[in-house]
């Protein structure tokens with residue numbers, strides 16, 4: 001390290017950066033990390049963690065309602081948004097402090113400040129220039145807001161966790177993860193929720209059965225979902241409410257609506273602006289994402305990137321894997337890549353989605369013919385609760401090899417169930433392996449090992465249809 005102040009300078013203290021820093025330090029490297037906001041990054045500070053806490057909070061309304069069916073008399077419940085937010089903030093504060101402490105305990109030099117790349121081996125932070133053998137950019141992403149009149153009145157997932165009070169009427173724009181998750185949260189907490197999506201069905205990219213099932217369940221719960229709808233402008237009225245113009249349907253019908261809060265969840269962009277990357281010769285894609293190879297190396301040999309800033313799979317566990325692999329590559333014994341062949345994912349919508357492997361459409365691209373097994377049922381306990389919610393379970397199997405290519409679920413505990421199934425699917429389990437597994441009764445998960453009704457679809461049917 002003769003001519004360098006440090007061996008690895010990590011920019012960004014989120015999931016990927018922190019994991020890379022700690023593993024590199026454990027491998028004996030001199031590591032420095034800088035974070036401009038709070039250690040923990042998007043996931044801990046304004047993403048997965050606070051979102052899941054809000055999801056928990058919003059479930060209580062239904063629990064109170066369901067309780068009556070099980071013989072409980074529950075006095076009218078009241079809810080305090082400020083109390084919830086204060087409790088959530090305290091929890092996040094603890095987690096953030098833990099991230100910083102873990103870095104220090106691992107021997108990482110921890111800095112607070114926005115870092116900028118000066119050249120391939122120099123970083124500037126708090127007016128100090130640091131010479132480093134390697135630079136790891138792990139700065140994550142930031143919400144994207146389309147340009148339209150009055151967009152400055154909208155909030156994003158950055159602000160939603162700090163609203164001083166719960167909005168009574170919320171418009172959520174977008175049909176992806178964040179949009180459907182916050183639709184469930186605000187609806188559960190008692191707000192009147194409208195979700196406006198520009199396409200023909202929410203959650204583009206997910207299996208079509210899941211998308212339709214979630215849509216139906218959300219709509220039945222009382223979330224107003226407007227498809228083929230785009231916001232044309234937002235105006236703030238004298239009373240503070242937001243007047244929103246919407247253009248909907250194939251006719252482009254214009255309507256005007258009033259809301260207290262407009263939350264945009266229209267995707268995220270890599271956080272690379274003003275960081276000196278292009279000037280240092282780092283190749284960026286058209287969204288600003290750092291182009292890297294399977295190891296996380298950019299085109300500049302000493303500059304690397306992991307996580308959302310690379311504009312690939314924007315999921316925390318993926319960033320963590322990429323960070324660990326990069327540290328191993330740089331300071332371990334062998335070049336290592338993150339194995340991302342079977343990445344499960346969950347949408348903490350209400351009801352929840354869990355999914356792993358291929359969708360029906362993707363499976364038909366991958367193999368000539370597939371067997372589809374699906375069931376749709378009312379989970380035990382829902383009857384007593386008087387609920388109409390239905391659970392969807394679906395398996396997609398390669399007809400030739402009988403390998404399970406995808407497992408999908410919408411319903412209670414879908415994320416927990418799919419996490420375990422991901423192990424089996426990654427190991428190459430066949431439908432016969434699922435069938436040979438004894439059911440765990442009574443659960444919703446057992447449906448995955450008792451699926452009988454099969455539909456077969458082949459690529460050639462599709463082509464001729």
Ligand code: NDP
Nearest residue numbers: 146174175176177178179199204265266267268314346347
């Ligand atoms: P997504 O990419 O999931 O969804 C963006 C949505 O916004 C899509 O429905 C998209 O429509 C729509 N959209 C994009 N541009 C516009 C526009 N100009 N006008 C109107 N609508 C638009 O992004 P999110 O913001 O929901 O989440 C960002 C990422 O964060 C996710 O992709 C995911 O990787 C991660 N995340 C993961 C979670 C989890 O694991 N549970 C939870 C939250 C986030 P269209 O489909 O037509 O493109």
